[in-house]
Amino acid sequence: MKREINIALFCVFLALAWTGCAKRDRPPVREVVVYASVDQVFSEPILRDFEKETGIKVRAVFDTEEAKSTGVMNRLIAEKGNPQADVFWANEPIRAEVLKQKGIADIYRSPQAEAIPEIYRDPEGYWTGFSARARVLVVNKQIQDPPTTIHAYTDPKWKGQGLIANPLFGTTTVHIAALFSKWGDEKAMAFMASMKTNAVGVSTSNGESADFVASGRYAFSLVDSDDAVSRMRQGKSIEMVYPDQGPDEPGCLIVPNAVVLIKGARHPDNARKLIDYLLSPETERKLAFADCAQIPLHSGVEIPKEMKALEAIKVMRIDYARVAETLQAIQPYLKEWVGL
Amino acid sequence: MSSIRFQSVHKILGDRQVLQDLSLEVGPGERVAILGPSGCGKTTLLRLAAGLIAPDQGRIEINGIPVAEDGRNLIEPEDRQVGMVFQDLALWPHLTVSGNLAFGLKVKGTPKQERLSRIHEMLQLVHMESRAHARPAQLSGGEQQRVALARALVLQPKILVMDEPLSSLDEDLRAELRSEILKWHREIGFTLLYVTHDRGEASTMGQRILTMKNGSIQ
């Protein structure tokens, strides 16, 4: 008999625990569901602040570029017919473009977006960029006369000393696609081919690239500015070079975060509030001071001293929509290049 | 009307023909001993009577009612009111002696007072009233045997089938229990099907001895 009571108590406990969770799942009016492909360590504090300030509960699904986990992007696409997310916070605009092309994004022109330069916004209003990373060269401090251009990759002087993250993933893909759309296929393919003959190393991620350069295995690598800044703050022996800043050179690629309103969102009003919040100068300031060290797109936002303001960087002019198209087109080529 | 009746029953287990065209009739209150070497189909015969398996061909009747026919049971074992004592006794180790006896009575929905008095009576009959709260593992072999018999008898079955219930005991105890079983049979008056491979035991227990060989009665 005692045993039956034990079992019954146990079941009651489980049931209570379950309803405890389920209660939180029952949609109260004030909540918003966000899928974030930005590293959780950086995105979660911002979302918590939003919760505190507005009282709107944020339920998030996180994913990381680094982990290349199966990803919120797949979830978004899979859930197209029955969307769960209200907002997608992407770590680069190309994913946002893909969502737009697949009919998963909805139009929202945030009042906060007006001060953000037009090139970082979708002209039709499907996505809006904010807080950007720059694609920079990270260079080991021991290196004399460090490279200042991405053409160092094909320069025999640097043979075997350049490193690049796997171009099938993340911002590296975006970068290569940007070069293809800027230069045209022929020149870009020639560049890629001579990179190969110049014995460039391929790492699995930008973070790993930065670590390899810091440890002296390679002289330099193209990485995201946040990878460089975080290692510099840890006191590693590297410095950051914004490439191609000369008068005849194309400039440095800027990769903003992008925020998207999901079509058929269950909490559209709260979603818009969250988007406004993310696009605010205050959020950009926080992301600049966080370890991800992202460059504000609003002018006049305070930034830490090791970073350059957007105005001080010569920026590569690209059309993100075209880059998104190019990106899909060059996938087979990239696969072949990597040797897959 | 006969108590148990087998009409040309066939049974195959695995790829072996265990029973072949077996017919058998046992009268009410009769004691029948079934004798034969191991593997001759004695146990299968009992399990068919109990309903734990169904005959492939043929027909089985209990008290004139068909209970199994041509490959399927018409009446499931739990509804046949046949008592069985297993070769390994099959006492439930998680229940006490009285718990083992109470189980079947509870299933039948016997009121608590009646249940307790019947268990008490039955334990007295098998001289086990002092061990009512012991677990089977705490009992000796002979005591376990008695409990197994009591558990079968407490339900007052019209038919009791026993599968070599005394095989694991020493000779003195066997003799004692044999005479006890005969005594209970006189007192209660059930029909008894008793399987053994021991000729002496068969002649004591059976008013009639059937010898089985290769799946049929000789």
Added chain:
Amino acid sequence: MTKRIVLSLAVGFLFLAGLLPLLLLLIQSVSEEGRLTFDAYRDLLFTKNQWILLGRSLVLAGLCALVSTVTGTTLGLILGKTDLPWRRTFTVLYALPLFVPPYIMAVSWFHILGREGLVRGLLGPTVAAVTSDWLLGLPGCVWILSSIFSPLVMLLTLAFIRGIPPRLEEAGRIVASWTGVLRHVTIPMILPAVMLSALLVFILTLGEFGVPHFLRYHVFPVEFFTQFAAFYDFRAATVMAMPLIGLTLMALAFERLCLRKKTYIIQSIGHGQRRLVIPLNRSRRVGILILVGTLSFMWTVLPLLTLLFESLSSSAYPRAWTLAGHSLMRSLVYSAIAATVLTMLGLLTGYLVHDRSFRFWMFLDSIILFLFALPGSVLGIGLILLWNRPVTQAVYASPMILLLGLVAKYAALTHRISVSTLEQIPASMEEAACMAGARWLRRFRQILIPLARPGLIVAWLTAFIFCMRDTELAMLVYPPGCDTLPVRTFTLMANGSSDLIAALCMIMVLGTLIPLGLLSLAMKGCWGGHVEYPISIRP
């Protein structure tokens, strides 16, 4: 009748949770806008690289199976048959790595052997460069996965050794020395079990994603994940899953054809019968103690200590707790619920297979094993495909979907434990209840469940551990705001500081072990105990 209904419900539940999602996945992979097409298969399967990756996966799985089987069996024999001191402690120590998500062990080893790791401080950067290269590749994968899966073989070996009737070994001892008895009696008796566990390790390694991914060793499951992450291509990913599915099926068929018939049934031995123990002489005892001690230090103590050491900073634990406290609670609750459902379901399907109640019992048995062997992410995608519809929103947007996934994936554990538990219960137990007039439900509840209780407790604990450590499936299907601890740790690993990650890993380890320890103590106290069958003669 009740029996058929209850068992059908159990089968139906399993079908819904596991099989239907996979069928949907399969259909999706060969249809494009309503047409039947095999393009995706042609594109992906006929590239050379896939075969290279598959080859690597096979090599990795083969090596891990070999190393784990040899080490695990040896450990099992030493800990289960000799009078080595502290056997229990060693058994627990070795088993620990099995209880935590594999990638946590990889994180820890990275702290030890990596370029910036412990080795650098002790032996200098040159050695660290060598060990780091060694870690980030096949040897590292084999080393870590073996440290995780050897305990599995060890535990199975221990269980099977326990099932050898002492009289068989005694009979051997009369004519031969212990070496001879081991060689000619004990080992041949457990050989089928050893083969079985080798196969299990092979299958588990084949589908393992976390460790090779963390160590940057490119194998098939990693590529499978990549297909999703880089190309958002459901169809391609499904097709990529097919070789894994195929290999798994082949391994299972092998088991069915070659091993199943030879597996001796484990019989419980009552308290009266003592297991035979090999007495070790002094020098052997010391030698073996040193070997066993060193290996357990390397495989368990060192990695866990490293994690602990890494995590000891003033802010790491408070931060980790704020970030992941809720996730830990969720993990515990979900795992407890899933383990309870799994135990009940496993008992029912176990009964079905044991009793052969339905003609398709063998098929069911294979399906359950297959679901276990299948990489969690494949099942996850299938579940999304199936449940993400407006009608089934209640399931999809709640932890229910995770529960379904966990149940489908880990049913094999409770199922198999139930089958072997039921095999130890003499058929006459249920038959006697039947003769007493009890119908199936009552027999099941009042006779079989109490008799199977020790096995059910083991089943519950096993299911709990595996649900706690699940990463791949949970990562894919957790509802927004309801992530579990392994998922949260995994996503926080990207650019999180190393002390924070180490602290999260420690919380994960303790969060599994403490409740587990408490539960097993409590269950032993109030529910436990062996069921002893007074006489065990079996016709």
